[in-house]
Amino acid sequence: MRIGLDAKRAFYNYTGLGNYSRDAIRILSHYYPTEEYFLYSPKEKKNNRLSFLQQRDNVFVRTPFSFLGNLFKKYWRTYDIVKDLQQDEIDVFHGLSHELPIGIEKTNIKSVVTIHDLIFIRYPYLFPYIDRKIYFEKFKSACNRSNKIIAISEQTKADIIKYFGTEKNKIDVVYQGCNKVFQSEIDEKTKTDICKKYNLPTQFLLNVSSITDRKNQLTILKALLHLPNQHLLIIGDGKKYKQLCQNFVANNNLSSRVTFLNDLNLSEMAALYQSAQIMIYPSIFEGFGIPILEALFSKIPVITSVDSCFAESGGKHSVYINPLKEIELVEAITKINSDSSFRNNMIIKGYQHAQNFTDSKVAANLYKTYKSL
16 A cells, blocks of 8 residues: 555654654554555654654655645645645545545545544633634544544544534544653663753652643642642643743742653653653543553553543553542542552553553554555
């Protein structure tokens, strides 16, 4: 097969959608090396997280062929790219992040679109009105015009059916994985060196996420007021909500017990995961929650939220709390830290659950969807 992939976010983004796109490219080209993969991006931007492409002779990067496409890159990605797909004789095109080019449905090219979540419908107050309108039309159009839809969780599949009226047989649930670096054990010296580099104590709680209202870091900060001996590391970035969190830290004399980091490389992140006591992820709603999976592979306990997709990614042996009640978080942290048997069972069972999301299994499920077309 000649497989086309919308790779804009693989080149441009460094968080959720970018990670998903890069991992899909990486694992498919590795586990199914006889196929050819064409990565379509408005520009081939330098991105160190795509360094694996240097070892792949079955992956080809494509930027706009035409003068018009190079001049108007948004137009190219929405419309003109279809001509390039036809010229490359693509068999299956996969929109990795909610979108498909207009007109692909009029060609012989089979199409797949991944829908990560419909949070903008469930929680409209988190998004500007114009953004909600654009997302709704764009996502629904892609679902209607595609031959297959990939939902990253059963929760997302249910939302697609509910809000778009899509036939359930058109949707395949293909869980996400996480980067291989989180699935490999890091030696103690490296972990110690990374912790020293960032002036971290030997024990700390961890949160990895963009710092926004929906990710709900304030619940962790409020819980910290009841846990005087705990240090918190937040890896991520944000704007207004991050400033709100930083103000809370300053106003409650927590500056010595809270560390904010961002722009880390993946190896540093993996070392910090494996050095942490507990991963805390009190998000209000997610399509999947990759940091939960990264933590389970890193063999640390996870505390996350009830409802949404969290039980799918976290499994039966993570701890689930009401994300708006910091006292439940305090109790969960205290239980894990004080009961070594409970903690060890969480780690062992959590790591076993993570094996459902290995690279080989995720790649096989993606490939199965392509082959079905």
